[in-house]
Amino acid sequence: MASLHSRELVGVSEGETGRLRLLTGLVLFLAAGCVAWAAAQLAAPSPAEWLYLVIAVGLVAVGTACSAPVRIRTQLRLSAASAAMLTLTVLLPPEWTIVCAATGVLFARLVARHRGASLHKALHNGGKDILAVTAATYAAWAAGVHSSLDGDLLTQHWTTYVVALPLAAAAFAAVEHTVTPATVALATGRSWAQVWRTDLDVRVLVDFAGLLLAGAAVGLVAFDPRLLIAIPLAQLVLYLLYMHRLHLRAERATWEQLAAATDALNGVDLDGVLRTAARGAVAVFGARQAQVELWDVEPCRLVRADVDGVLYDGPSSKAPQPAELTASRFLGGRDGSAIGVLRLALPPLTGGIQGREESTLRAFGASLTTAILNARAYADLHEQSERHASDARHDSLTGLDNRRALLDRLGDAQEQSGSGTRALALVDLNRFKEVNDTLGHAFGDQLLVEVAGRLDAAAGEHGARVARLGGDEFAILLDNLPAPATAIHRARRILDCLREPVGLAGMQVTVQASAGIALAGPGVSAGELLRRADVAMYQAKRAGVSIVDYQHGRDTADHRQLSLGGELARAVAEGEFAVRFQPIVDLGSGEVVAAETRTRWQHPRHGVLLPKQWLPIVERSDLLGAFTARVLRQALLGLREWQSAGFDLSVALNVSPHSLLDPTFPTMVLDELRAHRLDPASLVLELAETTSVGQLQAVERVLASLRAAGVRLALDDFGTGQSSLSIVSEIPVHELKIDHTFVAAMRTSAQAAAAVRSTVELGRSLGLTVVAEGVETADQRQALWELGCTAGQGHLFGRAMKAGELLEALRDGVDGVRGSLAPSLHPGATVIALRNRPPA
Structure with a gap:
């Protein structure tokens, strides 16, 4: 009924072509x-x-001509020639069976050659058919069928034909x-066994159908030899039925493979998608080969595969020469532009992508385009x-770890066992x-x-890690101490990187920082470690030192600081x-010329609190x-x-550096002076020697407006080393106040x-x-x-006293001198008090 014919011998390697030609020559020779x-x-x-001979040749020619390609993994040609040849093996003598079969086959092959078929292929398949009919003829002869053209075509008992066919x-x-499998194997590079197993069930079914058709033909001849002419029509009908069935099976298999291949493309990794696509297309x-090339990347990327797997994955310009590519499909982007191409190197004799395979x-x-996108x-x-x-996990400004990353590192560090000591240093820039x-x-x-870069570089040299917690706060994690x-000592060496001034807006700004250090230990969580370092850092700020380590005994005061911060608004x-x-x-005279204010917090629970206990809280708040x-x-x-x-006195008031940065501060001061109907010259504002005054000169505009209105300025704690003499010339003041430490030690x-x-x-x-x-003794005076x-x-x-108490002291005086709080240093001399004396 049908046979599988070998494929056209083109597009294969030189070695494979040589072996195919050798096989074809052997078949033709035999x-x-x-x-x-x-x-x-x-x-x-x-x-x-x-007549019988002509009919026999016609049967073979029609059966051979009734063939069409069916793609079932390999290129098959389904024909009805086998049924005709089997019929001849039991009706004609062996020599006539071989000659008639050869004549019919060659005639049909030559006709196919005129329709564009390959001569090489026609000769190869024709030779194979002749070998197959020769084998079948002598198998029937060995079974006892000895036909002759003399007389009837059927001369043996029917049982002989039942065995012979x-x-x-x-x-x-x-x-x-x-x-046929040997030919296909050489053409495709696959093994003979693999080709032989391909669609074996279909080929066996086709062979069995050819046997049944040959048996039916023999039965018709037994009834009337002239009915032999109807056999070609039956061959054609059966051929069409099987061809339709094979087409359906081939399409189902193709779509199943397509579905499996497209399912495999549903990955999220582009490398995997491209490799799966190349293997799936094969x-x-x-x-023989399939390759996917992407054009919208630089450089263009190419992935090539064959039946054994991926052959190449890399730049297109460096890819080795592929097999002959005979089919392609552009891969389109969402905007309609091509992003690449899928190319196939199809096996010989396929004739390229045809029919439904184009839809496939x-x-x-x-699917590949969608998977790539x-x-x-x-x-x-x-x-x-x-x-x-x-x-x-990183600070957007400095690129350092942020608070979350730091806490994670502290948590991870607690789970890891280490031989060294771990510490956390919290650093805050002063007056940022x-x-x-x-x-x-x-x-x-x-x-x-700039500060973050310096800290990170310095910390890296000591195996530490820096994080920015927010604002001007940084943390340094010290491991394996x-x-x-x-x-x-380690933290101090890291902070030494801040000694060099930073150039900002055409001026050199010295960066000063306060740091607190807490040691990690059993039972100390990441949050607790951070809190302890924060407590120590604020202790350093209040003490005016650079670094303080956490001490549990001093922690209660810091809890009070937190409580006081919450009570500040009420106070x-x-x-x-x-x-x-x-x-x-x-x-000289002992008479009072002015008074300096001293502020105390009269807390309802804690009693009288000195400025050092609450002033930093006020300065950091929005209630200043x-x-x-x-x-x-x-x-x-x-x-x-x-x-x-x-009593014509003046009053001195200490002013926070943060207040001097408030542009509304001069207006507030002058409004209060006007409200109390006081001369601005009777108010002295005492300025602390600070970084803001000494380096940035940021308060000059505010002070200039106050000085122009008549308010007097004093520089407090002069000579403590926090500033230089250049401040006096840069910011003109009216008074200098010598710090009490110099007076005590003079x-x-x-x-x-x-x-x-x-x-x-x-x-x-x-x-x-x-x-x-700080004048404490008469000798100092x-x-x-x-x-x-x-x-x-x-x-x-x-000492510091209420306004009314000071007024009573002024009225009482000393040695009968109103407004005097100490005896004169020049007794017997007449002292003319030009001020501070009330009228008679």
Whole structure:
């Protein structure tokens, strides 16, 4: 009924072509020998016998011509020639069977050649058919069929034909199933066994159908030899039925393979999609090679595969020469542009992609395009996810780890066992807010980036890790320390990187920082470790030192700090901050010339709290303005009370550096002076020697407006080393105040005495009033007066007191002198008090 014919021998390697030609030559040689032997045995037929011979040749020719390609993994040709040849093996003598079969086959092959078929293929398949019919003929002869053209065509008992036909069919199939798989294997590079197993059930069914048709033909001849002419029509009908069935099976198998291949493309990794696509195309289309090339990447990427797997994956320009590519499909982007191409190297004799296979290729290309775009979309989402995850763990300004990453590292570190000590240092930049308020946030960010870079580089040299917790706070994680005592030393070495000034807005800014260190230990969580370092850091700020280590015994005060911060708003609103006044006297006469305010927090539970316990909280809060206004108002009320009693005093008020950065501060001060009807010259604002005053000169604009209105300025704690003499020239003041530490040590320390003397001389040369703080004894007063210091304050003259108490002291006086709190240093002389004396 049908046979499988070998494929056209083109598009294969040189070695494979040589072996195919050798096989074809062997087949043709054997077939020619069979035909020559049969021709030598022929006897001239009678005119009546010619009819049978012509019909026999026609049967074979029609059966061979009734063939069409069916793609079932390999290129098959289904034909009805086997049934015709089997019929001849039991009706004609062997020599005539071989000659008639050869004639019919060659005739049909030559006709096919004229329709464009390959001559090489026609000769090869024709020779194979001749070998197969020769084998079948002698199998029937061995079974006892000895036909003759004389008389009837059927001369043996029917049982002989029942045995002979299956034997002949088996012999025919043996040759067919040996030569054809060998040919296909050489053409495709696959193994003979693999080709032989391909669609074996279909080929066996086709062979069995050919046997049945041959048996039916023999039965018709037994009934009437003239019915033999109907056999070709039956061959054609059966051929069409089987061809339809095979087409359906081939299409089902193709779509199943397509579905499996497209399912395999549903990956999220682009590399996997491209490799799976190349391998899947080989399986779906039975290609020798398949390659996917992407054009919209730089460089263009190519992935090539064959039946054994991926052959190449890399730049297109470097890919080795492929097999002959005979089919292609562009891969389109969502905007209609081509992003690449799928190319196939189809096996020989396929004739390229045809019919429904074109639809299959379109479907495969569309699925591949979708898979590529989906993989890229997933890659973009994955990249965004990783970027978001990185952003969630890193500071956007400096690129350092953030608080979340630090806590994770601390948590991971607790789960890991290590031999060294672990410590956490929390670093806060001093007065960073002044940089933002003065130069702007852009320069503030620039400073943070510079500090972060320095800390990160220095920490890396010591095996530490830096994180930015927010604002101007940084954390340094110190691991594998040899001993707890080395934590402060290691942190100090890292912080040394901040010694060099930072250039901002054309000026050099010195960065100062306060740090607190806490040691990790059993039972100390990441959050607790961070809290302890924070406590130590604020202790360093209050103490005015660079680094403090956490001590459990000092932690309660820090808890109070947190509590006080929450109570600050209530304290300001309800007036819990009380102002006291310490008198400032003329050192020579002992008369009071001014008073300096001292503020105390009268806490309802904790009692009287000194400024060092709560002032840093106020300065960090947003209540500083309200606090300053309330203190100034109380100070001016006291001043008004003294002046109303006839004592022409002035009042001195300490001003926070943060207040001087508030552009509304001058307006508030002058409004309060006007409200109390006081002369601006009676108010002295004491400025602390700070980084903001000494380096940034950020307060000059604020101070200039106050100075222009008549408010006097004093530089407090002068000579403590926190500033230089250049401040006096850069920011003109009216008074210098000598720090109490120099006054206390001037009798025993030559350096302290020299500092006091130089300050007094500086004040005299600049025309400034010099006030000594902390005058405790009469000897200190005498020494200061002899050096030329004109004014002083301290416990020798009086402690801080209420405004009314100071007024009573002024009225009582000393030695009968109203307004005097100490006896005069020049008895017997007439002292003319030009001020501070009430009218008679």
